[in-house]
Amino acid sequence: MAEFGPSIERDPAAFRRKFRKMAASPFAFYRGSACVFYADLTGPFADDAYLDAKTSRVWIHGDLHAENFGTYMNASGELVFNVNDFDEAYVGPYVWDLKRLVASLALIGYAKALSDDAITALVREFAQAYLIELAGIVLGGDDVIGSLTLATTSGVLHRVLQRARLNTRVALLDLETTIENFDRRFGVMEGRYPVDEPTRRLVEAAFEGYLGTLPEVSGIEYEIKDIALRTGVGIGSAGLPSYNLLLEGHTQALENDVILYMKQAQTPAVARHIDDERVRSYFRHQGHRTAESQRALQAYADPWLGHTELNGVGQLVAEVSPYAADLDWDDVNEPEEFASVVRYLGVAVARMHAVADDESGHDLVDFSTEDAIAAVIGHDQAGFVQLLVDFAHAYGARARADHQLFVDLFRNGRLMPGL
Numbered sequence: 001m002a003e004f005g006p007s008i009e010r011d012p013a014a015f016r017r018k019f020r021k022m023a024a025s026p027f028a029f030y031r032g033s034a035c036v037f038y039a040d041l042t043g044p045f046a047d048d049a050y051l052d053a054k055t056s057r058v059w060i061h062g063d064l065h066a067e068n069f070g071t072y073m074n075a076s077g078e079l080v081f082n083v084n085d086f087d088e089a090y091v092g093p094y095v096w097d098l099k100r101l102v103a104s105l106a107l108i109g110y111a112k113a114l115s116d117d118a119i120t121a122l123v124r125e126f127a128q129a130y131l132i133e134l135a136g137i138v139l140g141g142d143d144v145i146g147s148l149t150l151a152t153t154s155g156v157l158h159r160v161l162q163r164a165r166l167n168t169r170v171a172l173l174d175l176e177t178t179i180e181n182f183d184r185r186f187g188v189m190e191g192r193y194p195v196d197e198p199t200r201r202l203v204e205a206a207f208e209g210y211l212g213t214l215p216e217v218s219g220i221e222y223e224i225k226d227i228a229l230r231t232g233v234g235i236g237s238a239g240l241p242s243y244n245l246l247l248e249g250h251t252q253a254l255e256n257d258v259i260l261y262m263k264q265a266q267t268p269a270v271a272r273h274i275d276d277e278r279v280r281s282y283f284r285h286q287g288h289r290t291a292e293s294q295r296a297l298q299a300y301a302d303p304w305l306g307h308t309e310l311n312g313v314g315q316l317v318a319e320v321s322p323y324a325a326d327l328d329w330d331d332v333n334e335p336e337e338f339a340s341v342v343r344y345l346g347v348a349v350a351r352m353h354a355v356a357d358d359e360s361g362h363d364l365v366d367f368s369t370e371d372a373i374a375a376v377i378g379h380d381q382a383g384f385v386q387l388l389v390d391f392a393h394a395y396g397a398r399a400r401a402d403h404q405l406f407v408d409l410f411r412n413g414r415l416m417p418g419l
Contacts, residue, residue, distance in 0.1 A: 059356035062088030065104035070326040071164040089293030106396030129346025164325035172322035210308035223248040285314025296356035
């Protein structure tokens with residue numbers, strides 16, 4: 001309640017939906033309870049092994065679980081598989097990202113009835129891929145940081161990229177919009193509503209502020225054709241208002257229209273456990289934090305990514321992309337498939353940690369992160385891998401037990417009234 005109390009009071013129905021989704025499985029609970037994870041990391045699971053002053057303030061994803069990976073179209077027009085969803089990104093200990101990910105792998109492995117030995121092998125595969133990629137970047141510099149694309153992947157990830165390539169902007173627009181008077185408008189759908197004129201003016205003013213945070217784009221793309229309110233979007237965004245904006249595309253052809261989302265950003269769970277005024281004061285608001293974090297952690301971020309303020313509250317703005325496809329673990333069942341996927345995840349995470357440093361366009365982390373991480377691990381790579389293996393098993397068991405407690409409290413009306 002300390003984490004969600006004000007939001008629950010604002011929209012209790014949204015949180016009942018959120019909590020029912022979290023009750024579905026230990027992994028769903030883990031996804032929606034980053035606040036519990038970080039309270040544990042700074043409490044009973046606190047450990048400063050393989051950390052020093054520098055590696056305790058690396059730009060981190062903040063919610064690096066196994067389902068926060070997927071595809072996007074980068075600014076160069078290339079389909080990329082990478083980490084996604086940077087709502088919880090911040091600056092903190094790099095190993096917290098790794099621990100959050102390996103614990104999620106343990107939970108997925110357990111749900112798939114993999115043995116403890118098989119889960120151990122997967123965590124080792126991930127950790128070793130991370131270390132190998134990081135060592136390569138140390139030797140070659142940021143110039144060797146590549147992307148996971150159709151040309152560089154195989155197996156499950158290659159199929160994810162292939163499926164994303166089949167998506168089209170026209171299909172997305174046909175799903176989300178309708179044609180009225182020879183132009184597009186948002187269609188009627190559950191959880192999306194038209195806005196009144198005062199709200200429209202407020203959103204348009206926020207949009208003008210957002211444009212100042214973007215690289216220059218052609219003037220025709222500034223025209224807003226329609227605005228709609230969205231509700232019930234995602235487990236992590238429960239109770240937070242969000243708007244969809246339909247824009248004229250780069251030509252007047254209707255297949256080029258663009259859909260953006262503008263959503264209220266919130267304080268990341270990890271920030272409550274990082275006492276660093278330099279980090280806290282770096283960001284103007286939470287929308288600024290989220291956008292800047294994503295730009296720092298992705299080498300080629302969404303060209304529509306930006307931020308603004310609405311009613312004095314920070315907002316994140318980005319495209320609703322037709323080319324976004326999440327990694328679906330339902331497609332991954334055998335240990336060999338798992339091993340292939342987690343190797344790529346290790347590569348992606350190493351590149352993410354390495355790209356956001358003194359060679360990026362951001363000065364909050366003003367040293368080489370790959371050099372700092374490699375130095376703090378030193379020659380004890382076996383000990384580092386074992387640390388992650390032990391944590392994955394221990395925290396996987398903790399999350400399964402916490403999930404059962406959560407379900408019992410929620411279904412008996414002890415988390416919030418009015419089930």
